[in-house]
Amino acid sequence: MEFTIKTGSPEKLKRACIVVGAYAETRLTPSAEAVDQASGGVLSALLARGDLDDKAGATMLLPLLPGVDAERVLVVSLGAQEELNDKAYRDALNAAGKALAGLRGKEASVSLAEAEVPNRDLTWRLRQAARVVAAAAYRFDAPKKGADESAKRGIKKIQFLIPGKSSKALTTAVAQGLAIAEGMALARDLGNLPPNVCSPSYLANTAKKLGKDHKLKVTVLDKAQMSKLGMGALLAVAQGAEQPPKFIIMEHRGGKADDAPVVLVGKGVTFDTGGISLKPSAEMDEMKYDMCGAASVFGTLQAAAQLNLPINVIGVVPATENMPGGNATRPGDVVTSLSGQTIEILNTDAEGRLILCDALTYAERFKPACVIDIATLTGACVVALGKIPSGLLSTDDALARELTDHGQSSGDRVWQLPLWDDYQELLKSNFADMANIGGRYGGTITAAAFLSRFTKAYTWAHLDIAGTAWISGEAKGATGRPVPLLTEFLIARAGQL
Template identity: 45%
Template sequence: MEFNVKISKVEKQRNTSAIVVAIFESQKLSSTAEELDKISHGYLTSLLSDGLIEGKIGQSLLLYHIPNIPSKRILLIGCGKKRETDIEKYRKIIHETIRKLNDIGSIEAVLFLLEPDMSEDKIYWSIRQAIEAIHEVLYDFDQFKIHKTKTTCALRKITFNISSEREQAIGTQAIQHGLAIAKGIKIAKDLGNMPPNICNASYLTSLTNHLAKTYKKYINTYTVDEQEMNVLGMNAYIAVGSGSKNQSIMSVIEYKGHPDTDTNPIVLIGKGVTFDSGGISLKPEKNMHHMKYDMCGAASVYAVMNILADLQIPLNVIGILASCENMPGSSAYRPGDILTTMSGQTVEVLNTDAEGRLILCEALTYVKRFNPEIVIDIATLTGACVIALGDHMSGLLSNDDLLANELLIASEQTNDHVWRLPITKEYQKQIDSNFADIANIGEGQAGAITAACFLARFTKKYHWAHLDVAGTAWDSKKNTGATGRPVSLLSQFLLNRSNLKE
């Protein structure tokens, strides 16, 4: 779909398939609606007085041949209370707009949803969020279906109306960012939704190789296979995948966009358990098919590396896809095993279903060689985080207040919310082992926190944050599927870091 910005007057839209105009609650007109009403000699106010639309979010009214207006179709869209539209409400407005435009078969549309008194920042976010929301409502994963069930979208072009030339550059940048991030979110969704018989560690490696070929100037990739893991002493990582016929592979993506290619990198580590049966500590049968989503952390990192290259963001970033499969084969690791990690610390396995932290701890040790500026890991790590925060917010835990605050700011900007949980000595005591340095699970309470405490023992040499996205990376309800979170959050965090958009 094509997007652009344009300075135009509503009364001069002659060849446009449809124009979209905002109506607020209590039948209050937007500035564009007021202009239409004036030109049409009160046509809109007469309709409103008849109660045909009240302006509530979700309401719409399609009009044909308004007096003195050359455009054949005008879609009035309810936008709720004026000055009270947040990102979530705004995205609902855009969803309703696109559905209606698609229903009427509109090929193109001009959106008059930006008010003249909007700040530059508000204009940027309105356009960018609209593009992300449009791609969200049109998303479908049907590549494994013979019969495609979704009707092809008629819309081909969306124009955002702006008020002045100073807004042109802002709108153009918002479109550029919005398209790149929407593409990244789709990549993460598609990867998360892929079946585990196809999407394994080798498959993810093939994608990273393709990425390197596509963006030769910025990206280099390599892999750490089981043989090299054995040499490095990554015994915990090897153990998790030991029950599977599929090889465990850690894929490394190096993006160099900073003018100084030697600048210390930001490191993103994604948990990529392409299917998690729980191993010997087998999961319950119900909803086990959802465990293909246990690689959504890796999917989000891969997506963000695509966005970095698309936007040529001036940062050095290393993406790690820590991939394997946790299966209960004859060579699988067992409860009671003690594993010596790459760091030298030993781990007593009390539950083989607490496998994510075992591969992540090895990746967290491995990345010390890069002398990272910061490290962020993203993982569908604990059911306890779902109990604590539901599917609305991801868990955030960190050993650095400034880094945590940066992530919180980015989460508020993008509506990709996180909530910070504590890591203290009291919780650390819960993962002490009688027979090894650490146990891989705690005592049953505060599971999201004790999992992060486990990881924290491998991150003492650098600034680190952990995002537990177990409740947010996929929707387990009626609309089952990957959500693409936290791609938007991470992308904004990196944009803020690069000072491209604050």
């Protein structure tokens, strides 16, 4: 998709479609007023008749509107003007993006960024516009017999109409939004692939391709190398699987050589049966999404490299399947992690923390500015928070606030849960330094408490994305979250937000 910025009025633009906004009670944005005047009041008459719902994101498509040179006018509701907020603005953009993705034509102009969202400047509005409109056009290229007619549709060139002159800051904001959307698309593609395709080796090959395309340094460790290092926790998860595990390191070196990097660690369980502690069969197919933490690291690294951010970012992805088998880890086994700490495995379905703990120990060698791990870690997080925010736990309040603020700005929100030392008591084991589960209560917190034992050497935060990484039901598919949050966090750290 190609985005540009243009100033001017929309009614004389020869486009496949122009997009204008309208508020409840037939109030019009400036571009909609210009279209209404050109059409002799047709637009306001239709709105007065109630043809457009007042809810933000409702749409009305008008072909061949008199006095307007565009082939179609798409009117998008912004809701009540006095209630316009971040969500309503994004809902309108998402509706516009989906509508444009279903049209035939070469070029469209979108004027929604002229809507004045409280406490949000034009730079923010354009960054959101590019990201949301591009993400709304996402299609997964599913392996199906026959041509997909919908793939032939979609307007690929979009101009954002703005009041006043363009600037470098505004064009940068659009580029950032597009890079985030494309990073989300990569994360969604990886998540949506079937697990017989997206194996640990597939992720490793994807990393190598990403390295070639975006000048990332990529290192892939195999099982023998992991064993030599002493990654006993990760290999315990992998030992029941036929697919060989991979440990993937991707490095974007955009900052100075001695700048401490941000390290992103993504859980890469490409399919999770639960192992010997077998999961129920219902919806087990969705356990292909247990690598969405890893996918978000891929997407974020791509966005950072695409924007050439002047910051050092390292992605670390431990990748494996979790399968039952004659050689699979048993409940009651004790393993030694890379840190030297021993772990009693009471539940083999609590495997994500086992592969992450070795990756978190490995991250020490980079002397990081901070480490953020991202994982579809606990069903308890979905129970606690639903599927709207990701769970956030951290041993550093300043880092937690930073992530919370960027979650609010990007719309990729998080909610912080406590990580008090009291929870460490629940991980006691009679046979090892710790158990890998903490009992029935506070599962999201005890999982993070477990991980915190491997992060003493640096500033750390944990994102539990079990509720936000994918959608179930009829619209089933990966969401690409938390690529928007992570990328905006990196953009800000690079001083370009």
